[in-house]
Amino acid sequence: MQIACAQVAPVVGDAEGNRRLAREALRAAIEAGARIVVLPELVTSGYVFESAEEARGLAISVEELADWAEEAARAEAVIVGGFAELGEDGAVYNSAAVFGPDGLLAVYRKTHLWDREKLSFEPGAEAPPVLETPFGRIGVAVCYDLYFPELTRGLALAGADLIALPANLPLFPRPEGERPVEIALAQATAHVNKVWVAVCDRAGPERGVEWTGASCIVDPDGWLAAGPVDGYGEGILHADCDLALAREKAWGERNDVRKDLRPELYASPRPASDPSRIASSSERGASRSPASSAP
């Protein structure tokens, strides 16, 4: 079973051109053998909006993704891609849609918004879903969601074999010879959860913003099954993936991703640190017992 990530270069504002671009990428990926295809975040609209009004003008309902539904049905494939969604509630969301052979499986509205997205989009109110598909269970998240291991752990614990993330990763400087740090994040997410991870980033500069082009497909051991794209530009990544590998959560006979969790020891994430929980050296100097002021 082959997964593809289509690292294409949409153009902000060119809805018709982006529609063609996405359809062509889907067809190319499927023709090359993919049964699960991931498209970038906001592939329908582009990303660098001049205003919330521009984003709203480019937002569509999920029904307008008929192309994706048709490709998924025709090829008996699963398609995950990002779009600017005009919700039935009138709000605009940065969403990912998932289509299977039988139609729409889910829309996930991005819950962690990055930078100016906060000016154009409402954050989603629901945690992301895990969807049963003919090829395995797919959890969905979008771009900056990857920075919240709480969320990806939740997807893994809910049974995801693959976490698919449409993304638009703005380019930050990196030391010479280093891969984008987002690839390390994808590796860590896969490894600590023993899940497949497929990040589909975008290419093509847009209104002065360059993109990282960090698409990658990572196996449950944390190794790159595909990616990055040569030169971090446009390209479609393909990897043969046995999603069932992600059902094995044991490391040897004595360790297991789920059973080794110690939830009673993990703090609920809180918006700010509480200084009362930090031990000072004067309080601790005389103590020989294990630390008790814990996070």
Added chain:
Amino acid sequence: MQIACAQVAPVVGDAEGNRRLAREALRAAIEAGARIVVLPELVTSGYVFESAEEARGLAISVEELADWAEEAARAEAVIVGGFAELGEDGAVYNSAAVFGPDGLLAVYRKTHLWDREKLSFEPGAEAPPVLETPFGRIGVAVCYDLYFPELTRGLALAGADLIALPANLPLFPRPEGERPVEIALAQATAHVNKVWVAVCDRAGPERGVEWTGASCIVDPDGWLAAGPVDGYGEGILHADCDLALAREKAWGERNDVRKDLRPELYASPRPASDPSRIASSSERGASRSPASSAP
């Protein structure tokens, strides 16, 4: 302010030799300028025990780490290192001790035990501490704890500027040209929390076990400030570190590690996945609303 990780090669059972080894490494690291020195996990005892009895026989009380206390006092340094601890309760723990210029700051008993450690050690009952030191706030964890981003997030939210991890990372095969995946984990931990991370692994084969030698010091952007050691063997890593950088939790004007958290959306980690939380495609096919069965 310089941090060092002393990737030394202790010998299982040679308590006196390991004592000298640790003291020499501390002195060398401090002489080269380090003010925070991290030693490996179980540096006093070695790791590959033949039996729980052997581990118990090598376990010591924290008072027996007088060498470490003396070095920390003499050099006005902070020392973090792992030891087999005989607790005042009679149990044997895989612990990390932290000494500052004024004495013992804390003992943390490893809460996530790896493989045969479960045969020799009691798991710790307390979450790890964050300690105020003259150089900044240090959170402590040990080796496999790094696989639990819930725990490292907790340390960061409790105010850690640096997460210091004594480790003994058994060597697993990796694709040619790839760094150990544990380095990606350290990078991801640093990046998503905007904290410094210092992992001190060990070297030297022991009873047939080879070690990864994946010591590294990672800055709050997720980049390697030092490491890995050339050839992944014995060596002391040094990096100049401004721990105050970890107090800046904002990414630009609209994002922040703490404020962007959506704890209401994160599932409590649970020991096993609940199949009832997985949506089937037949249930979802007709739905156009955002996914509601969430992890």
